[in-house]
Amino acid sequence: MxxxxxxxxxxxxxxxxxxxxxxxxxxxxxxxxxxxxxxxxxxxxxxxxxxxxxxxxxxxxxxxxxxxxxxxxxxIETDPVGAKVVAAWVGIEVPQCGYCQSGQVMAATGLLKETPKPSEDDIAAAMTNLCRCGTYNAIAAAVRQAAA
The missing domain is CATH 3.10.20.30 (Beta-grasp domain)
Incomplete structure (x- = not known):
């Protein structure tokens, strides 16, 4: 065990x-x-x-x-940073098919815990999860909103 x-x-x-x-x-x-x-x-x-x-x-x-x-x-919503990320995801309506979104939210939360005010380069470097629907612009916008 x-x-x-x-x-x-x-x-x-x-x-x-x-x-x-x-x-x-x-x-x-x-x-x-x-x-x-x-x-x-x-x-x-x-x-x-x-x-x-x-x-x-x-x-x-x-x-x-x-x-x-x-x-x-x-x-993730019990974590203050995670709750901000989820609120931004919902507010911006990031998901399309949604399959990758739990991983995306977790990656964004990890980024913001490590770097609370990320630059565009920080976001690009950390958000490497794949999205078949191509919602990368919305994902980056949600990360920026959650960091604000």
């Missing part, structure tokens, strides 16, 4: 140490807001916060999580 702190709650999970965190969150704990996209860490649909830092959970083996706190999209 491995103990994890997810969204402020302790979970004892029975999974192999090399199991990707994404699968533990979705299949063992039942938090399906974190999406499976590519499985190789490129698309960002699986982004969660590990101790406040945006991390692609498909590339994180369970054994490497240790005592880090994990925040998923299900609890």
């Amino acid at each position: 491995i103990s994890l702190t997810v969204n402020g709650r302790q979970h004892a999970v029975d999974a192999g140490p090399d199991t990707p965190l994404l699968f533990v969150l979705r299949d063992t704990i039942g938090l399906t807001g974190t999406k499976y996209g590519c499985g190789i860490g490129q698309c960002g649909a699986c982004t969660v916060l590990l101790d406040g830092q945006a991390t692609r959970s498909c590339q994180v083996p369970l054994e490497s999580v240790g005592t880090q706190g994990i925040t998923t999209i299900e609890a």
Whole structure:
């Protein structure tokens, strides 16, 4: 058994140490807001916060999580920065199909926790998640609004 702190709650999970965190969150704990996209860490649909830092959970083996706190999209509005990001996302109407949006919101929250007043270059460097619908301009506008 491995103990994890997810969204402020302790979970004892029975999974192999090399199991990707994404699968533990979705299949063992039942938090399906974190999406499976590519499985190789490129698309960002699986982004969660590990101790406040945006991390692609498909590339994180369970054994490497240790005592880090994990925040998923299900609890992001309990975080003051995350709540601002979600409000900006809704206000600007960023999502189209919505599949990538949980990862996008998590990446934006991680950016604003690290850099509360990001420059355009900071936003471009941090917001590398893929969006099939091409809502990149709206995503950047929402990040700017959340930072204001």
